[in-house]
Amino acid sequence: MANPPPPSSGLSISVDRRNPETSSPHSARSPIPPPQVTPKVPRFPPPILQQDHSGSPSTRPPNLLSPAANGATSGSPAPHLSTPPGPPVFTSPLRPAAVPFRSSPATPQPIAFSSGSSLPASTPPQFSNGSAQLQHQVSDPVEDLSSGGSAPYVLFSAQKILKQKKQANVPSLGFGALVSPGREISSGPQVIERNPHRCQNCGAYANFYCKILLGSGQWQCVICRKLNGSVGEYMAPSKEDLRNFPELSSPIVDYVQTGNKISDYIPVSDSRASAPIVLVIDECLDEPHLQHLQSSLHAFVDSLGATTRIGIILYGRTVSVYDFSEESVASADVLPGDKSPNQESLKQLIYGTGVYLSPVHASLPVAHAIFSSIRPYQLNVPEASRDRCLGAAVEVALAIIKGPSGEMSSGIVKKSRGNSRIIVCAGGPCTYGPGSVPHSFTHPNYAHLEKTALKWMENLGHEAHRHGTVVDILCAGTCPVRAPTLQPLSKASGGVLVLHDDFGEAFGVNLQRASSRAAGSHGFLEVRCSDDILITQVVGPGEEAHVEAHDSFKHNAALSIQMLSIEETQSFSLSMETKRDILSEDVFFQIAFQFSNIYQAKISRIITAKLSTVDSLSAYLNSINDEVAAVLISKRTLLRAKNQSEAINMRTTIDERIKDIASKFGSQVPKSKLYKFPKELSLLPELLFHLRRGPLLGSIVGHEDERSVLRNLFLNASFDLSLRMIAPRCLMHREGGTFEELPAYDLAMQSDTAVVLDHGTDVFIWLGAELAADEGRSAATLAACRTLAEELTESRFPAPRILAFKEGSSQARYFVSRLIPAHKDPPYEQEARFPQLRSLTVEQRMKLKSSFVHFDDPSLCEWMRGLKVVPPEPS
DSSP states (O other), X not given: OOOOOOBOSSOEEEOOOSSOOOOOOOOEEEESSOOOOOXXXXXXXXXXXXXXXXXXXXXXXXXXXXXXXXXXXXXXXXXXXXXXXXXOOOXXXXXXXXXXOOOOOOOOSSOSSSSSSSOOOOOOOOOEETTEEEEXXXXXXXXXXTGGGOOOSEEESBSEEESSHHHHTOTTTOEEEEEOOOSOGGGSSEEEOSOOOBOXXXXXXXXXXXXXXXXXXXXXXXXXXXXXXXXXXXXXXXXXXXXXXXXXXXXXXXXXXXXXXXXXXXOOSSTTTTSOEEEEEEOXXXXXXXXXXXXXXXXXXXXXXXXXXXXXXXXXSEEEEEETTOSSSOEEEEEESXXXXXXXXXXXXXXXXXXXXXXXXXXXXXXXHHHHHOOOOOSOOOGGGSOOOHHHHHHHHXXXXXXXXXXXXXXXXXXXXXXXXXXXXXXXXXXXXXXXXXXXXXXXXXXXXXXXXXXXXXXXXXXXXXXXXXXXXXXXXXSOOOHHHHHHHHHHHTOOEEEOSSSSHHHHHHHHHHHHOEEEEEEEEEEEEOTTEEEEEEESSEEEOOOOGGGOOTTOOOEEEEESOEETTBOEEEEEEESSOOOSSEEEEEEEEEEEETTOOXXXXXXXXXXXXXXXXXXXXXXXXXXXXXXXXXXXXXXTOOSHHHHHHHHHHHHXXXXXHHHHHSEEOTTSSOEEXXXXXXXXXXXXXXXXXXXXXXXXXXXXXXXXXXXXXXXXXXXXXXXHHHXXXXXXXXXXSOEEEEOSBGGGOOTTSEEEEEOSSEEEEEEOHHHHTSHHHHHHHXXXXXXXXXXXTTTOSSOOEEEXXXXXXXXXXXXXXXXXOOTTSOHHHHHHHOXXXXXXXXXXXXXXXXXOOOOOOOOHHHHHHHTTEEOOOOO
């Protein structure tokens, strides 16, 4: 393969398992304000892994050698390893929202591990071993892990697997799972403070589905079927006694490493007290943007816990590191930004008398003084041409986190121990010093300099990750930031890059949520499957994992991934195939997350799942979860859509996918060449139609920076946010302050109502013209809609924009373009897919029909009929 192109927004690792057998700068003290002067290709042994790279708009995008990236080809594809919390699900009965309320978070429909709400144990085969018999350990139902408002750890696209390889491996539909690290240990599964029992052959963990020899305590591995000893621990007079072992009574458990001291993971008053947060702030802002930024920064430090340590760095042409030891005046050490700080200058900084990281309770007045002292950019230079040494500033921030001054707080030495965070507040591109690109795209050497900058940013991100520091880059304003050149820095460190319209409300909320979203560090993911199952693709925030020698087993076929960060906001999507016709009645999956949590306890979270196999195609289709399947399909597709041209090609791929699913799993219409789409998958076409015309693949988003950032967020996003980014959720305000959930069709645009449309990274509030004319009623309705929007997104990262507008306004196009145009469909189809129409009077329906402006976009039904596919009846 040729040299890899520069890395980009989404990380993908392709695992080919088709044949698994085989001059010295110095620091200067200055008062405030300071003077204004202008991936490698990883490889899993034996599989081959490939990072998903995409260059900036000015470079030619590379070809991704992955026949399974869009699922349109047959055969075993080559795996891809390429993440924010999902919204609470709005449930019935709907509650009034005219006053602030808390919506009760509910979980998605898919069940984490089985087709039912529990995990019943099947009758085990009997194994003769003297007087002992191999017994399944527990037969009681297990509580559904998705209960209680916690996101499921594992979501399969189907709860059953077809036994016949040819049917199971139809690439247009595919099979896979979404796995998430989950929540912190305090709200997680059962905890075991001892070392786990592991299979000496393949490395799998003893689990809920193992069968036990009661007489000897031996257990049979569900992955490789080998017998293992338990040093007598599992010896018991009856299988009921085995309930005392958490790993044998629940399919998900946490092991806490036995060598840890209790004090290491007992919660303290502020669990993140030892993890500093360094703000790296762009000082090249004009006055309007700066005022918004200052307001957001003031609110941010006020929101932090009293023991949280913070650092403040400003960058332009120089890097200013602020000193908290001066109580009456804000002051900074200034370093040049044209090159990386050398060891001598860092030594002067780190071993000097300044305090660059300080707890909020001791430095809050100084922090406010620093923010207030920032001045607007004074020189007459266009925004895009201003010198910004962002790369050097992040290097300095990382140095003060790593160095002795990063461990000092009022004279007390305290190791940060990972989970540190650098938050960059950027208003423009990095155009000065290391990691920079020229101001102009017309620079004769731009392509080479951009490639050098991408590699440098990626290396800096890896350096931050090695020291347990995550770099988030929050961009705002009207100046293009050249996102593809900054994304390698945030991605390689485990952080995110987010674009905002301004430094106002949404930016401030994301600043606060970014500072507290980490759940762990030093993460490692292992996936083991029954021998019949082959993992062909992984998408998520990870890279090649180097398995340590002491973790090696005789036949360890686990897929191993080093996670860049451990957060509730991310997930990994696994695409799978069957290697051969399956003869067994069940197949097993085991996912192991190993990480250090926020209390620095070493956790091994083990999740084991069992799916039954079937011969019946109908039983298989009935077990498919349309939403999970749509998210998996979408992530495979988005890996290929690195620019607008490829996005257009992927729309064609969606068309072919729909036709192939109809021909493989649907039924042919008598005396016709048309195929009926399978009724069991009635929701899937609608979800993929939204994907095809929405911001991820459609033409709603035109700027390449924004498209690149959305793609990166989606590839790493949790199930809930991924689903919302594909298909918006439509909620209509009703009299009495309640909300009715409706399909996201343009038929919801009724002039006497208001509609809330949640599209993941954006939430729109649309007020009908008739409602807007009544000032009193529209104000109360708008307040209710805003309250609902905030409740639905209160834990989401990144926090979405919330935009409100009236019918007929120019901004209303953002809302209309995200709705399926169903107004051209015949009335019977409209009522079938949008039943709320039946409640309208004849006059209301005529008024609604006359309000639509004609345009050429097809409806869902027109699109499917154009593909020679009969749409399924709505469920």
